[in-house]
Amino acid sequence: MAKPTDIPSFASSQLSLLDNELQAELQETQLLTSLHAPTTLARAGLAVLNLTVLSQRTGFGGKTLLELGPDPAVSSSGELPEHGLRVGDICAVAEQPKGAERKKEREGMEKRGAEGVVTKSGKGSVTVALDKEDVDVPGGKLWLVKLANDVTYKRLNQTMTKLQKMQPAEHSTLTQVLFGQTSPTPISEDELKSDVQWTDPSLNDSQKDAIRFALASREVALIHGPPGTGKTHTLIELILQLLKRKQRLLVCGPSNVSVDNIVERLAPHKVSMVRLGHPARLLPSVLSHSMEVLTRTSDAAAIVTDIRSEMDSKQASIRKTRNGRERKAIYGELKELRKEYRQREGRVVGDLLRESNVVLSTLHGAGGYQLRDQRFDVVIVDEASQALEAQCWIPVLSSSAPRLILAGDHLQLPPTIKSSNAKGAKSTTKTNTNSDETAEKVSKLTLKEKEEIPDGGKKKVKQDPVRLETTLFDRLLSLHGETIKRMLTTQYRMHERIMQFPSRALYEGKLIAADAVKERLLKDLPYDVDETDNTSEPLVFWDTQGGDFPEKTEDDEDKQSKSSLLAESKVNDLEALIVRDHVASLIDAGVKAEDIAVVTPYNGQLALLSQMLKDRFPGLELGSVDGFQGREKEAVIVSLVRSNPEHEVGFLGEKRRLNVAMTRPKRHLCVIGDSETISKGSKFLKAWMAFLEENADLRYPNLSDLSQDG
């Protein structure tokens, strides 16, 4: 076992990294909002102008919900203009500034307290749950502007501060194991062979082994699920088995979608469960399990509803009265009602929670007041390698559970980080999701360290310095090695030949393609597809070597008006023509556009390809590699972009990014790139190019065959 980590110093360094991250986020948003006029912000999707209050009522937790719609004097259609405000966004509501006072106005906005969270965002209105009680909503024409989201950081901060201040005597055995101060309790061979009554007879052996292992673990277990290996499938069975063993579970994921996915798949098994989280952010199919919906619809809910309507009518009377004294009196009454409301609601919530053996929420949501006095036996985190370590500590500390089970794949991309503590890197640069040049610089700086993260947990990582993007999953693997992990090995997504390289290069050659998928080709799709060179070939490589397909740095004339973070990216317009022709050939053969995706690591290339292909092939999906993580398609075309005499590969050097790119397709992967440039990038890239040359259907594009006007 590696050297134990000192808990308070670990927490302190997390706190300072989180602070850097918050600063980076604040800087980015403030930069945008302070530099630009409201109309520019509105055009950029960061603000909505010319609004009026449509309604005001009381929501969950006694919060005031303000519904804002277009001012009829300005909009005749009753519809809002296109805007980028989404549920969960933090925003301010204020009187709309006139041009000249805009800056002053916005600076004062936060202090005036009309801040809130968007809870609904539709064509005709946006609803905001106000943060503070008794806010005097300004009259007249209003506007909404997006603010930096520091709510997440506040909770991460509280969690890490709690960890930092804990006395050694307060550290549970789980906490000690998570920092290597104690070894995990060994599991005997007998336990691993125990007879389990499986609910799902179709589970494969690696899934069964992982479940037996997790059931036997006393403190922590990692379930490593490479692409398409049925990680969630396995977790569902594990949850059912734990319930049979009378365990109470808190199940979390980093995103709402990751949690909803589990709720949906647990629902047919009729387990007593409740999903915490704002209904506006949940999938419709999950609503019947939502805590908030249950507090309205369960038998006990009537007493809450009564008081809610009383509060609503009081709210309405405030808006009507202009008399200061009267207003004050109503505020007083509202305050009392709100208290009563919270108590009643609290009782209903408490009852619903007590009846539930499985509680599901996002990692962030597990830190809410509802779980304050709840005890759990096991915390399960899905997509754990997509979560910051500090996020995982939210449920661990709030639940006081003695056991933790993490499922994820540390060989795909970690969570997005905006700050970087890499030496020499600027403080506000994005790594990962943003395909820009600055990110590349950071990537290059940190690559060496990233390479040190062991693939199988065999090598030990240097413990310092702690990096924000080192996930708990990563850290536990380097701390305890293979002994705490089981890997799922049968994958149900990719044709065998598509799987081969990632399996060999990243998963120790252990992946097996399930019979149902290993030979599936586009021509076998359940609808009419012609047999062509492309539809009967799982792996195609268009090699642009020779220098005829050079990359370009996007010449951004509009740099000043954009965030500097969006400024530079790479494009390769000739490569884009190959993408276009390849898509066209698949579609001509009968493959549906909806079954095809084009992915590229570079935003510049993505913009170019979108422009070129969106109208011509409606239904075709285009995305950045990072944005496509967790998804799959029948056919995927990857445009690698980089082609230069210096053999610079930028952040293609991050093998986790390429792993994501090459493991999305089911039946057809087409890679387009310059093998000469790319193979010089890293050992991994060299091996990949060599593999493609050997195993793919190789094509050499001819410039004269590519018609420029399509």
Ligand SMILES: Nc1ncnc2c1ncn2[C@@H]1O[C@H](COP(=O)(O)OP(=O)(O)OP(=O)(O)O)[C@@H](O)[C@H]1O
């Ligand atoms: N034992 C099994 N037998 C047959 N099909 C399976 C089995 N396990 C998983 N699958 C199928 O494999 C696919 C992927 O499963 P699931 O959605 O659980 O994957 P995941 O590992 O969570 O996804 P990702 O690859 O994105 O991590 C699903 O279509 C699922 O039905």
